[in-house]
Amino acid sequence: MAALEPEIKTLIIETLGLEDMTPDDIGSDDLLFGDGLGLDSVDALELGLALQKRYGITLEPETKNMRQHFATVASLAAFVASHRSA
Numbered sequence: 178m179a180a181l182e183p184e185i186k187t188l189i190i191e192t193l194g195l196e197d198m199t200p201d202d203i204g205s206d207d208l209l210f211g212d213g214l215g216l217d218s219v220d221a222l223e224l225g226l227a228l229q230k231r232y233g234i235t236l237e238p239e240t241k242n243m244r245q246h247f248a249t250v251a252s253l254a255a256f257v258a259s260h261r262s263a
Contacts (some may be wrong), residue, residue, distance in 0.1 A: 181254040185228075189250075192227040193220050205251040213249075221247060228253075234260040 186200035189209075193216070203214065210216045216224070224247070225236045234257060236243070246256035 179254075181257055182250050185250050185253055185257070188227055188231060189214075189224060192223055203250060205254075206249050209247060209249060209253075228257065232257050232261060 182205050183200050186203045189195065189203065190198050190200065207213050210221070228234060229236055246252055
């Protein structure tokens with residue numbers, strides 16, 4: 178799962194056009210939304226689509242704890258890993 182974190186950080190940067198950032202600028206436990214990285218709901222949609230395309234996972238609006246899954250890079254990596262092995 179730790180190997181997923183750098184991939185997800187790069188995906189966030191590429192998908193959202195954060196050209197001034199590198200994966201090292203994003204801590205695995207930094208909040209992605211609000212006071213953290215400052216992402217918003219539109220960013221969440223774009224990131225969700227990118228995750229579906231890259232990892233072949235399905236994101237449903239009814240998915241339990243979706244906000245918690247998208248809270249940090251670490252939680253997102255755990256979510257992706259659990260869906261890839263399912």
